[in-house]
Amino acid sequence: MNALALDTGWRQAHLGYWLTLALQKFDARVLSLMAGNDRVPLALANLAARGQLTASHLHITRHLALGGARPSDLARQVGVSKQAMGKLVDQCEAWDMVQRLTDPHDARARCIKFTATGLAWLKAFEEAVVQAEAELKLAVGQEVATVIAIGLEAYAA
Numbered sequence: 001m002n003a004l005a006l007d008t009g010w011r012q013a014h015l016g017y018w019l020t021l022a023l024q025k026f027d028a029r030v031l032s033l034m035a036g037n038d039r040v041p042l043a044l045a046n047l048a049a050r051g052q053l054t055a056s057h058l059h060i061t062r063h064l065a066l067g068g069a070r071p072s073d074l075a076r077q078v079g080v081s082k083q084a085m086g087k088l089v090d091q092c093e094a095w096d097m098v099q100r101l102t103d104p105h106d107a108r109a110r111c112i113k114f115t116a117t118g119l120a121w122l123k124a125f126e127e128a129v130v131q132a133e134a135e136l137k138l139a140v141g142q143e144v145a146t147v148i149a150i151g152l153e154a155y156a157a
Contacts, residue, residue, distance in 0.1 A: 023055075024055070026132055026136070027055040027058055028055075029128075029132045029135065030058065030125065030128040030129055030132050031048050031053060031054070031055070031058070031128075032048075033127070033128035033131050033132065034048050034053075034121075034124050034125060034128045035048035035049035036049075037124045037127065037128065039120060039123065039124055039127075040120065040121060040124040041096075041117050041120055041121065043095065043096075044095060044097070044117070044121055047095065056088060057088065057091070057092065057097075058125070059078040059080070059088070060074070060078075060088055060089070060092055060097070060098065060112075061121065061122060061125045062125075063077045063078050064098065064112060064113075064114060066114065067113075068101070068111040068112055068113035068114075069111065069112055070103060070109055070110065070111060070112070071085050071086060071089055071110060071112055072085075074089075074112060089112055092118070095117075096115050096117040096118070097114065097115060097117055097118035097121055098112050098113060098114055098115060098118050099112070099113055099115050100112060101113055133145075
């Protein structure tokens, strides 16, 4: 059978595809809300508005513990290489979102922590997530949104 003759419609009609599109839409909306949030530091709001802050940068926002984390641990949580995480941290450090400090448990290691600017960004992220979730509930209905949340939580556990 000719491989080109195979029906490939299923590639854009399965759960993983819809989850990917939904996450992309959700993250884009969160970044849009953050770009318009008066409490976001102006430089970060401008970067978000110009598309220079992306979903990749939201990974640090989502996963960096308030007490900090080693870059290798953060990379493992996010599911990227240490080199890719290093580039993200470099950018976030240049934008004053995070800082590299000596790890208090191992002087040879580094620890990434939010700066005051990063904590303001994190608060705006929380507000944007709450708003984006409310918009999702309006779009699909409270019951469907609840089922989605419960189902995804069970599946991811």
